[in-house]
Amino acid sequence: TVESLRKIVAQVQAAATQVDSATRDNEVSVQALSQEALRQAAEINTALAHIEEMSEVVQAVAVSAQQAEAAAQQAAQTVEDGDAAMNRTVEGIQAIRATVAETAKKVKHLGESSQRISAVVELIGSFAAQTNMLALNASIEASRAGEEGRGFAVVAAEVRGLARQSADATEEIRKLVASIQAETNEVVATMEAGTQQVVSGTRLVDETRQSLNQITAATAQISRQVKAIAQAATMQTEASRTVTQTMQGVVLIANRTSEEANQVAASFDQLRQVAQALQIEVGQFKVN
Template sequence: EGDLTVRTTLKAEDEIGRVGESLNQMVEKISALIGQAQNLTENVISVLDQLRSRFEGDTRRTENMTKQADDMAKNAQTQVEMSQQSRVIINEMSAGIQQVAANAQDVSAVSVRANETAEEGGVQVKEVIQQMGVISETVNSAAGIVEGLGEKSQEIGEIVDVITGIAEQTNLLALNAAIEAARAGEQGRGFAVVAEEVRKLAEESGGAAKKIAELIKEIQMEASRAVQAMAEGTHEAENGMQVVARSGEAFQAITESIKGITGQIQEVSAAAEEMAAATESALESMNQTASAAEATFGAASDIDQMTAEQLAGIQEANVLIERLAVMVADLEKDIDYFKVEASLEKIAHKA
């Protein structure tokens, strides 16, 4: 059953013999077709094995490419996100640096005004020192004048003492003259009147001299207090000059410090401006990097999609190959049902 190697042995010349011959020819043709089908199925199986092996390699390579493309897309996405975060940070840093530069410029302007004010204060302190020097000299001069007045008052006091002494002596002389006139009686009455007038005048002169002496003492006391007050004023003026001089030195030191601070602030402002320019350049570079990363991410996404589609196509082809292999295997089983003579080509192929 299914053996196509068997041939009919009918040799008759009649219709039966011709039918047998035709049957043998038909069996040979069917056997040839079955042999060709066997060869074809074997070739198809061999090709399917080669395709399966090749597609397995392509599948592995495509899976690797897909994984690499996916990793590249993820890395590109991460790079895009990091670039965006860096861009935000650089923008904030740039704004902060610009604010620092603006504040430094404001502080520099304030320090310049403070320096000008300190210099004006130093000039005013010098003027105050000069004015206090003039005041001290004036007070010293006035003290000298008051001391001179005190000395003159002393001389006047001495003169008043002399006048007082003269008045006392005159009073004694008038008293003696009155006594002598009284002794002379009627002839000395006129002289007694004159002596009385002289005595009164001497008493008035003595009283006036005493008042003058008291006034001179008061003047001398006031002059002494004035001299003492002027001396104290001169001392205070000298102390004030020293204090003002120290204030002038302090103003000078403040001016120098402000100049140094102003220079440092100007350096900080210049550095901040340079940093602002650098951050602008960095921001521009980061924008370019972000654009490149976005382009890379887009390309990686496209590659990932293409490799995924290619992998899907290969997997679909593998499924078709497996189906075809099953169909060929079924066909081979059906063909193997028949027994045919092995050709030399088939024997060589199997060998």
């Protein structure tokens, strides 16, 4: 009936008006959502740029830490080689010290033997002097005996000559022994001084080795710390890379959300235009 048709037209007008109002409100909300998504994408891009810059810095730190670790390991190896060389030096010095001590002992024995030889020479000299004195007395007694003691006097003279030669030879031997003793004493003194120098050298080498051991310990500690820094920097680089990838994904989602919101806004605009056109058409429709 006409009344039913009038009601339908009224309902259509009301629905078109409601659709127009709803599309206007939703279009504003969707446009705001699109703008917010774009703003978030811009902020995320800015943060992403900072994170990428930080990631590059962390990567550089990781590379530097790895280089420092390699340098520390090389230094530790150098110190270890120096310690090995120092140990060989100590062994050589100790061998020299033992050789010098043994040589000094032998030279000391030589000096003691020279002293015994000197005592024997003194005894021989004493015997020669006594023999010379006895030969002199025998010669005097032979001269008193006259013709009968002439032969004995000749023998006594020869014995006296031999005693004098023995005394002269003994004096030469004594001088040689004295010279040997003096030179032996000088050698012993030199050996003792050399031994003291070797002892001092050994002490200095031991002190140097202790310093090297301290350097080795410090270098090892530095190497461990640098290695820990390198590992931490590497982990931070990986974390930064993961965050970068995540934020890139968020940017893509935000951009996609903005595009979809724009599409929804366009759809609402089209729907609003259709509702407005429907209102116009229904408004022109009159039922008498």
